[in-house]
Amino acid sequence: MSDLAAAATSPVRIIAAKDIRDALRDRFIVIVTLFLALAALTALVTGAIALRTDVATFEAAKATLLALGKSADQIRSPEFYPLRLMRGAIEQTEIIGAAIAILIGYRVAASERGRQTLTLIMTQPIRRCQFVAGKAAAGIGLLAAGLAVVLAALAVTLHFVSGIGLGAGDLLRIAIVWVAAVGYMASFFLVSFILSLHIVRHQRLWDRLRGFRNGGFLAHLNRQGMKMRKKSEPQTSTAERVVKDIRRKTRKQHSAEEKIRIVLEGLRGEESIAALCRREGIATSLYYSWSKEFLEAGKKRLAGDTARQATSPEVKDLRAEAAALKEAVADLTLENRLLKKSMLGDGGDDI
């Protein structure tokens, strides 16, 4: 029995775990919670200021009445319930929380968009309701955790700001508020999530309704979106293609001689490259590519020539001849020296 239950909840758990990890990994939930906390604390501080003003007004009125010799019972004393202070903060939390819930609902559904993962998941042996339950568990769990953090922060702040300790009853009330707020936010989350998911799955209908069948701006959201976009590309760009074809066919073909002439004119530098290109009716980029090719080709050719010259048979012969002559010079020098030595007879080098 427990095996059966495990088998039924396992896909829900797997899907929920993935979404929660995603939300923690990109710090989305952290940022959202901080934002919520900031809004709530702002409301709390303004509430505290308002309460302080109330107290000051009450004290002033009381003093006036007493000075006039009247009883202070006529005016109502402001309430000092610490949770009253929190009311504004909680209202704020719920309004912003609802917006955040819608955002999370959309995000959870959108994470499956345009990537065919929904198809992969729906061909696994899991039920549609398990998939939805997993996603919902993750979303609502994240919301509940975020809200718990915010409420805890509020309670702690209140404890120190108001100076009036929170009793067990107060904490219980906060817990009830937490449950109610989670339920409230969860309803927004579910509406947003199911609507978004529905849009993902029935994009074809949407496209038809919006007249975007052949790939409107929402086409990428479709299960078939990628495919449709691919198909529609040649269709939507028919006009562009015709223009391209015309351009291609009417394009002037430049002969090699013309190219050399234009490049040389450019190199002469008598007029600017821009002016030259305008006159010749070519793009400057084309001129520069020609010029580059021209110079590269020339360089290559010239480098090849020197290499070829250096290995030509004539050069080889001349080199051999030069080597022979050098040897002859060396021989003669040596001979000359020997003769000189024998003539002087002292063998010294100092002449």
Next chain:
Amino acid sequence: MDGPILSIDRLTQKFGDFTAVDALSMDVGEGEIFGFLGHNGAGKTTTIQMLTTLSRPASGTARVQGHEICTDPMEVRRRIGYVPENVRLYDTMTARENLLFFARLSGVVPPVADLVLATTVMAGLTLRAMARMQMTDGGLDV
């Protein structure tokens, strides 16, 4: 198992007035490698979507290993592996985590992690599996 592994019987799909697949009947035997060809709009994807239980046929039926696609979709899903066109896995997870996620969903019996590791090694993916993945058209970029 006796008989064809896939048996399609007058499978039909309609979108409004348009009949996308019209009474398709055929059998595919066990061990057979079957190429399913057709021009654009021939109804290939529509047929595959019905066979993979992604959509319900307007009429007719099909059996995958003897399991009816309409009445027994869970058993059909347990027996098929389907990789759709243009699939992009989750780019928030590494390749390994993607494999783990889908392996767990498909009911791979533990130890899932070891099996995934073995598969990545087999595919020469070990180094890449560590990095966050990005799927491009039909290929894997890391």
